[in-house]
Amino acid sequence: MYWQQQRLLTRCSFSLPTLILVLILFATSACGGTSSPPSPSGHSQDNMRLKVAVDSLSAPFLPDLVALDKGYFQVQGLTVYPTPFQLEPTSPQMAEAIHSGAIDVAVGGLLTEAFLVSQVDPDVKVLGQLQVAFPNDITVSNKFLQQTGLSESSSLEAKVKALVGKKIGVISSTGQTGAFVSYLFHLFGLDVNKAATLVAVGNNVSAAVAALKTGRVDALSFYKPVGEAIETQGLGRIFISPLRGDVPQMQGQLNSVFYAKASLIRAKPNTFKALVRAMAMALAFIQKYPDQAIRILQKYTHIDDKTATAAAQHLRASYASTPIVNEQGYNVTANFALQTGAVKKIPPFSTLVDTQTAAQALQGFTPPI
Known part of the structure; x- marks a missing residue:
């Protein structure tokens, strides 16, 4: 159930043909130099209402789930709809929804996705950050460990080179x-592409577990808590984990964010400041009550108690303490996106990120948690 809902990884599958199609769509909708159509929720009134969507009901977007579950949107006088949340499972779908005004805010998206969306809609602005670490693990089978003689404490180079010639299960070869x-x-x-074989094994935990258990793949590249699920079932071990500090180059990488069109932010400043404050409350709750936050994650994702407990420690450290976007984390993600070929060009931090709205929203504000 969890990974049927966990569609996050397809979010960065912005292949060239898809990007061209999205560009054509946007060019067509902008013919004659007219502006984007107004949002159904109304750009003209600062009415404290936002139509929202998320990538998936999954760990990177736990702050959204906490804000919903704890009523923080309402505390800030804000109405978000639909709930629990509209899902936009692919980057082109979220891009089109934001651009056309079908939704107001991607309350949970990837920064790499925002890079891509900004190339076809320069009005897009990142408002805040949610998860400031990369929650993906490389998990290997017990057989792999026995054959290689390696462990999770081996050097990163040794671990990566041990994956050469292996079959590695992924959700998407073109996704994250x-x-x-x-x-x-x-x-x-x-x-x-020359040194290993990436095998698409589906986007749910049972399919991933089955692929490793039956030997269809030697390793998995999946988001938490799949690695923990493998470990609790005794099928293998988490081999490489950025959250554990195994990849120093990825430390502090900004993963999930929330973003909207600048024109809408200008039209509804109070509404968006309320959104920032609600997210600040959710992030504060996660830091103060991590065990309760993980229970909220379970409520929406249906992971079992054992897996949730195993994932809780590392996941807590992955969430931001403030929604104000960290430029260093932005740059780490930019480097990752460029090196993997996910994007060809990165917009400057000052161009893509709206730091003013978040700073104004949080001036003198202490989350009452």
């Missing part, structure tokens, strides 16, 4: 699960 493998291989001068 595949990109993570490509990045690791790139660090040591290897071409993943």
